[in-house]
Amino acid sequence: MLLALAAFPLAFLAAAVAGGLLPVNRDWQEPGDGTTIYLRSNGIHVDIVMPARKQGLDWSEVVPPSDVADPPLPVRWYGFGAGERRVYLETPAWSDLSARTLWAALTGGERVLHVDQTAEPGIELRAIRLRPEEYRRLWAAIRADFDGRPRRIDHPGYGPDDAFYEGRGRASAIHTCNQWVADKLRLAGVRTSLWSPFPAGLLWRYREAGDQPG
DSSP: HHHHHHHHHHHHHOOOOOOOHHHTTTTTOOOOOSEEEEEESSOOOOOEEEEEEEETTGGTTSSGGGGGSSSSSSEEEEEEEEHHHHHHHHOSSGGGHHHHHHHHHHEEEEEEEEEEEEOOOOSSSSEEEEHHHHHHHHHHHHHHTTOOSOOOOOOOOSSTTTTEEEEEEEEEEESSSHHHHHHHHHHTTEEEESSOSSSSHHHHOOOOOOTOOO
């Protein structure tokens, strides 16, 4: 039993490395022209950052600036992430992580969406240029995870420019916040990693912001 418990983390890490190397949508190539979106990482969690308004699609009509305490005006970018309810709502800092919350994150809990409204996309960015149809598919895939009309959760957020919403599905050690990002990119038709529970297995595929596609 002890050996099995000790072997599980190693097996998980090995699977994460393999899943991060295996591509889906392997024939995709970044176009020379299109709309740029970003992947923003804090080293543990990755968000998808999209223009507030582009190609006739307006995020402010879905998640209005009035949903947050003090949005920058004008709001130019929206950042989207997904995670397990207790991890998001009860863990403003990693030092607040409890055994109960960690267990929920590993075994599975309700998924919630985290949305921030910003004037700039942020730092620690990877850039992905999308064709119009890819951008629209990504927009629709994220919009669908609000599961109907967006329902804001009664929570102050992490700061003045963000809010939480009820999401669709469940989050777990398999369906992590970073795998959520990979799944949305896959649905958009973008080349991405088969399974990427950690940021490294996802971000290595994409250029740093400011670099031009090769």
